[in-house]
Amino acid sequence: MSDSRRPHTGRRRNEAARRAILDVAVDLLGRDDGAPVTIDSLAAAAGVGKQTIYRWWPSKGAVLLEAMAERAGTDIPVPDTGTLRGDLEAFLAATFRGAGQRLTASVLRNSMAEAQRDPHAREHMRAFVESRRRVLTGLLERARDRGEIAAGADLALMVDQVYGVLWYRVLVGHGPLGDAQAAELARALSDQAAARLGDAAG
Amino acid sequence: MSDSRRPHTGRRRNEAARRAILDVAVDLLGRDDGAPVTIDSLAAAAGVGKQTIYRWWPSKGAVLLEAMAERAGTDIPVPDTGTLRGDLEAFLAATFRGAGQRLTASVLRNSMAEAQRDPHAREHMRAFVESRRRVLTGLLERARDRGEIAAGADLALMVDQVYGVLWYRVLVGHGPLGDAQAAELARALSDQAAARLGDAAG
DNA sequence: AAGTTGTCGAGACATTCTGTCTCGGCAAGT
DNA sequence: ACTTGCCGAGACAGAATGTCTCGACAACTT
Numbered sequence: 131m132s133d134s135r136r137p138h139t140g141r142r143r144n145e146a147a148r149r150a151i152l153d154v155a156v157d158l159l160g161r162d163d164g165a166p167v168t169i170d171s172l173a174a175a176a177g178v179g180k181q182t183i184y185r186w187w188p189s190k191g192a193v194l195l196e197a198m199a200e201r202a203g204t205d206i207p208v209p210d211t212g213t214l215r216g217d218l219e220a221f222l223a224a225t226f227r228g229a230g231q232r233l234t235a236s237v238l239r240n241s242m243a244e245a246q247r248d249p250h251a252r253e254h255m256r257a258f259v260e261s262r263r264r265v266l267t268g269l270l271e272r273a274r275d276r277g278e279i280a281a282g283a284d285l286a287l288m289v290d291q292v293y294g295v296l297w298y299r300v301l302v303g304h305g306p307l308g309d310a311q312a313a314e315l316a317r318a319l320s321d322q323a324a325a326r327l328g329d330a331a332g
Numbered sequence: 333m334s335d336s337r338r339p340h341t342g343r344r345r346n347e348a349a350r351r352a353i354l355d356v357a358v359d360l361l362g363r364d365d366g367a368p369v370t371i372d373s374l375a376a377a378a379g380v381g382k383q384t385i386y387r388w389w390p391s392k393g394a395v396l397l398e399a400m401a402e403r404a405g406t407d408i409p410v411p412d413t414g415t416l417r418g419d420l421e422a423f424l425a426a427t428f429r430g431a432g433q434r435l436t437a438s439v440l441r442n443s444m445a446e447a448q449r450d451p452h453a454r455e456h457m458r459a460f461v462e463s464r465r466r467v468l469t470g471l472l473e474r475a476r477d478r479g480e481i482a483a484g485a486d487l488a489l490m491v492d493q494v495y496g497v498l499w500y501r502v503l504v505g506h507g508p509l510g511d512a513q514a515a516e517l518a519r520a521l522s523d524q525a526a527a528r529l530g531d532a533a534g
Numbered sequence: 535a536a537g538t539t540g541t542c543g544a545g546a547c548a549t550t551c552t553g554t555c556t557c558g559g560c561a562a563g564t
Numbered sequence: 565a566c567t568t569g570c571c572g573a574g575a576c577a578g579a580a581t582g583t584c585t586c587g588a589c590a591a592c593t594t
Binding site for chain 2: 166239240242243244245246247249255256259260263284286287288290291293294295296297298299301302303304305311314315318319321322324325326329
């Protein structure tokens with residue numbers, strides 16, 4: 131590692147440029163005018179040179195994905211209503227409401243498409259998805275500790291049902307994604323858990 | 333319509349070329365070497381001119397989606413075991429097993445990515461998804477007629493829970509997609525239906 | 535204060551891909 | 565025989581990615 135041998139010399143990374151790039155990326159991704167986000171437009175809008183982007187990110191997809199992850203990681207508080215169904219309903223409502231916005235949905239769609247092509251973007255997508263899944267998994271684990279979910283239940287599959295529905299609707303766009311769907315899915319999942327619990331107890 | 337006024341003159345469409353294009357498309361889509369499928373490679377591999385492709389399809393995405401739909405839409409029989417859980421287990425096992433194959437998974441991933449960019453591909457994807465959803469919806473409707481699913485249940489959401497998990501795992505690749513997952517999800521969904529049924533009855 | 539190192543914005547550049555256009559050849563009907 | 569429209573092949577324009585080079589300059593060392 132050159133890090134330990136020589137701390138750092140020369141000019142440091144311009145944080146303002148980094149922020150401008152990520153902010154503009156979200157902004158352009160959110161446009162739903164069909165125009166794809168290009169590196170040139172991104173650099174121009176952020177007021178930076180293209181090389182400044184490629185110096186810090188390996189590809190266009192990586193920039194867009196990081197911008198999206200930063201955006202989507204915020205504004206989803208983890209609720210604590212005391213019941214599985216209540217927690218799920220609050221969490222899913224916040225999540226679906228976020229992903230259902232035209233701007234965010236557009237970001238998600240572009241990022242997932244990019245992740246299928248670009249290995250760098252794919253890694254970032256995996257990391258992003260994993261971080262989101264961990265939050266929901268934690269919510270379910272607390273419910274399991276309270277005895278609302280059977281010990282043998284497949285939490286990963288429950289998580290997948292949530293994010294599966296979300297991505298599926300975002301990517302295909304065949305149905306809405308809002309509070310109604312969140313409430314319905316929260317009910318479905320807590321019903322699932324309750325039924326399995328009854329099985330184990332009986 | 334010129335169709336009725338003048339039946340058709342001149343050389344007819346070459347069916348062999350059409351088949352070659354679609355077959356080669358599936359072949360190239362299935363490659364998981366990261367190389368994107370280009371029109372040039374497609375035309376070259378099929379031994380046709382580019383114009384022959386663009387004469388019959390509006391865009392690259394449209395070709396790929398049609399090829400994908402042709403491949404993925406087959407070989408999923410609709411079971412009739414007499415119970416919701418049995419039907420679901422059989423249907424999901426066949427569906428997941430198909431989508432879990434490396435080649436088919438690669439085709440699906442590429443196609444979904446294409447559908448995010450190309451409006452023509454997007455339409456085809458919608459149609460394909462709709463046709464698949466209809467089959468599963470039919471299966472659920474029969475269960476509802478038998479009284480295994482409550483009248484007020486949201487069948488569309490149950491369908492999304494299935495295909496959502498499928499697409500999510502195919503696209504992100506964070507977990508397996510096979511018989512075990514099919515069985516678990518079938519159980520979860522039938523439990524969910526049973527719980528809702530109990531609510532309505534009680 | 536001078537020197538070194540690495541980032542900055544800007545833009546030329548090669549490469550690749552899409553989709554259009556044109557060409558001579560030819561097959562299917564009249 | 566003659567007309568019409570598809571065929572393979574490839575040139576072409578347009579757009580995008582990612583590399584490279586340039587002079588400027590900021591941060592840190594000596």
